[in-house]
Amino acid sequence: DQQVKQNSPSLSVQEGRISILNCDYTNSMFDYFLWYKKYPAEGPTFLISISSIKDKNEDGRFTVFLNKSAKHLSLHIVPSQPGDSAVYFCAATLVKNTDKLIFGTGTRLQVFP
Amino acid sequence: EAGVTQFPSHSVIEKGQTVTLRCDPISGHDNLYWYRRVMGKEIKFLLHFVKESKQDESGMPNNRFLAERTGGTYSTLKVQPAELEDSGVYFCASSQEGWRRNYEQYFGPGTRLTVT
Numbered sequence: 001d002q003q004v005k006q007n008s009p010s011l012s013v014q015e016g017r018i019s020i021l022n023c024d025y026t027n028s029m030f031d032y033f034l035w036y037k038k039y040p041a042e043g044p045t046f047l048i049s050i051s052s053i054k055d056k057n058e059d060g061r062f063t064v065f066l067n068k069s070a071k072h073l074s075l076h077i078v079p080s081q082p083g084d085s086a087v088y089f090c091a092a093t094l095v096k097n098t099d100k101l102i103f104g105t106g107t108r109l110q111v112f113p
Numbered sequence: 114e115a116g117v118t119q120f121p122s123h124s125v126i127e128k129g130q131t132v133t134l135r136c137d138p139i140s141g142h143d144n145l146y147w148y149r150r151v152m153g154k155e156i157k158f159l160l161h162f163v164k165e166s167k168q169d170e171s172g173m174p175n176n177r178f179l180a181e182r183t184g185g186t187y188s189t190l191k192v193q194p195a196e197l198e199d200s201g202v203y204f205c206a207s208s209q210e211g212w213r214r215n216y217e218q219y220f221g222p223g224t225r226l227t228v229t
Contacts, residue, residue, distance in 0.1 A: 002155065032216055043117070043204055043220030044156070089156060093216070098169060099144060099208070101218065103156040 003027045004092050006104035013111050019077040021107050023090030026071065030092040034101065035064060035075050038087045047088075048075070080111045115139070117221035119205050125227045131193040134224045138187070138207030145188050146208075146218060147180060151201040159203075162188060195228045202226070 031052040036044035050057040090104040147159040160170040164185035182188040206218040
């Protein structure tokens with residue numbers, strides 16, 4: 001039973017445009033969400049996070065939006081750059097109870113010139 | 114500051130053999146985690162150490178897997194005997210106490226285990 005889902009395995013975007021990566025979750029108890037980026041042969045690196053008490057968090061070119069009623073979050077990258085090409089993982093956790101991160105299957109983003 | 118390191122980077126073993134993976138967390142990080150990614154699927158939690166104590170081992174698949182963290186520094190994950198379904202990439206991560214201020218776990222590059 002997968003609690004965090006990334007239904008798009010891949011996304012291709014032109015440089016300079018907006019990239020939107022989506023993530024859905026099933027457990028309404030999740031109270032913190034994170035996005036990680038992963039390059040080949042490297043481990044995931046933390047990108048941005050959001051608490052369930054917020055609906056938006058912004059850090060430079062990266063913005064995460066949370067829609068609790070829809071159990072949906074998205075990561076916006078504006079403008080997209082070729083160096084953003086990587087696999088992006090959405091993760092969720094219940095910070096009051098555990099340190100365990102529950103990941104989605106990832107979306108491979110390719111930014112082309 | 115050195116990041117999380119893992120050894121080996123890649124291991125190929127035959128079914129029934131034993132393999133030991135090692136993780137060195139970032140110095141001073143009390144929390145150490147093991148995760149696994151099977152081909153194309155999600156990254157799954159295996160267990161969590163706080164110093165040398167197992168805080169949560171709910172993700173360990175079965176008793177063929179044994180994790181240790183003697184002295185609260187590096188950790189080892191032993192698979193004995195290995196089965197074909199154990200193939201995947203094993204990630205280690207660490208975080209400092211009070212990590213919930215920014216909720217970031219720092220991941221190592223992973224060990225790719227192939228069981229043939």
